Amino acid sequence: MPGFEIFGDEERKEVNDVLETGVLFRYGFDWARKGHWKARTFETELARRLGVDYAHLCASGTAALCTAMAACGIGAGDEVIVPPFTFVATIESVLMAGAVPVFAEIDETLCLSPEGLSSALTPATKAVVPVHMCGAMARIDEIKAICDNKGLTLLEDACQSVGATFKGRALGSFGKAGCFSFDPVKTITCGEGGALITDDRQVYVAADAYADHGHDHIGSDRGAEDHLIIGANYRISELNAAVGLAQLRKLDWILETQRRNKAALKSAMQAIPGIAFRQLPDPDGDSATFLSFFMPDVDSARQAVKALAAAGVDGCFHWFDNKWHYLRKWNHLHAMKAAARLPIQTMANCPDFGKIATPRSDAIMQRAISMQIKLGWTPDQLEQRVQATVKAIKPLI
Numbered sequence: 001m002p003g004f005e006i007f008g009d010e011e012r013k014e015v016n017d018v019l020e021t022g023v024l025f026r027y028g029f030d031w032a033r034k035g036h037w038k039a040r041t042f043e044t045e046l047a048r049r050l051g052v053d054y055a056h057l058c059a060s061g062t063a064a065l066c067t068a069m070a071a072c073g074i075g076a077g078d079e080v081i082v083p084p085f086t087f088v089a090t091i092e093s094v095l096m097a098g099a100v101p102v103f104a105e106i107d108e109t110l111c112l113s114p115e116g117l118s119s120a121l122t123p124a125t126k127a128v129v130p131v132h133m134c135g136a137m138a139r140i141d142e143i144k145a146i147c148d149n150k151g152l153t154l155l156e157d158a159c160q161s162v163g164a165t166f167k168g169r170a171l172g173s174f175g176k177a178g179c180f181s182f183d184p185v186k187t188i189t190c191g192e193g194g195a196l197i198t199d200d201r202q203v204y205v206a207a208d209a210y211a212d213h214g215h216d217h218i219g220s221d222r223g224a225e226d227h228l229i230i231g232a233n234y235r236i237s238e239l240n241a242a243v244g245l246a247q248l249r250k251l252d253w254i255l256e257t258q259r260r261n262k263a264a265l266k267s268a269m270q271a272i273p274g275i276a277f278r279q280l281p282d283p284d285g286d287s288a289t290f291l292s293f294f295m296p297d298v299d300s301a302r303q304a305v306k307a308l309a310a311a312g313v314d315g316c317f318h319w320f321d322n323k324w325h326y327l328r329k330w331n332h333l334h335a336m337k338a339a340a341r342l343p344i345q346t347m348a349n350c351p352d353f354g355k356i357a358t359p360r361s362d363a364i365m366q367r368a369i370s371m372q373i374k375l376g377w378t379p380d381q382l383e384q385r386v387q388a389t390v391k392a393i394k395p396l397i
Helices: 009-021 038-050 061-071 089-096 114-120 140-150 201-210 238-248 251-269 298-310 359-365 379-396
Strands: 054-058 079-082 100-103 125-128 153-157 177-181 194-198 290-294 316-318 368-372
Touching (some): 009 238, 038 194, 038 238, 140 153
Parallel strands (some): 079 100, 125 153
Antiparallel strands (some): 290 368, 316 368
């Protein structure tokens, strides 16, 4: 990863198709398109690739999450269980829906654990959002079983894990809806973009309308369309969709390359005593965007990141100290700093986010490091990285 490493003639061709028509808007203008419908084609191919009935493109992964919340009926006062290790957009989408994020513990999969989920349930729980972090899966079969048993909406955040699977089934396809991001640093990119997938026709129709001011998209005359529901503007442009369409067609090659490069690094690191690796409920389904491993303690993890950087091994993240992806450093959420008063701030069940504790997650995250796997490494560069990684980490164990 990420997709921007492999921009080529395929992306330029798809973008030029759009520029030659002058139609950058994803809807209408049928007469001028010359048969080019990039967003529509991307949706069709994505749904087929992931084995689902419907896909809807949005302007971002965040937009997809917000759209999914609305389409799945998640709203004011509903409690939504989320993990503390995720990109903050997961939490923002819950807050924007007027719902209440409830943090539950992760496990060594680096994802929401079934045990953490069970402990966080209350009578107000409406939905669960497991996040398939860093290219691989939560224990999604167990999480789905709990949701089905309790009558809860399962909405998967697979924004970082396009192409990953669990027992042959695409991540994002286990719940009522699943969401993906195609931003600049994702496995495939649109520059900015995202998608919602579902097998539920009602969810798809609601999402398709909600992301475009409620338009029903019936017929070819946009001016004659009715409005099904109140919505927002979360549309993707044809230019962004064109880039993503070319990237989607490279996904199998991307996954093959990532898995080969990751296997070389992991094989060498397995010889270092004291290193443990992230648990993968289905190793064959890992998209291999990251190699995640555990140092013995927080001090050695911090030392390892510094040693790796000094050795020229870039793209290594110690999530415990990361300000984007772990609850511990989300000071704006702790203090509920917002541009305007949020609905949650008026609710009786509004948590004190400054006092939320996730000790089990802390114990895991303080030892965790994730190393980004690149597509563009030559064999020599990969071998140099393997040697530099072992040399930097081994003295710290």
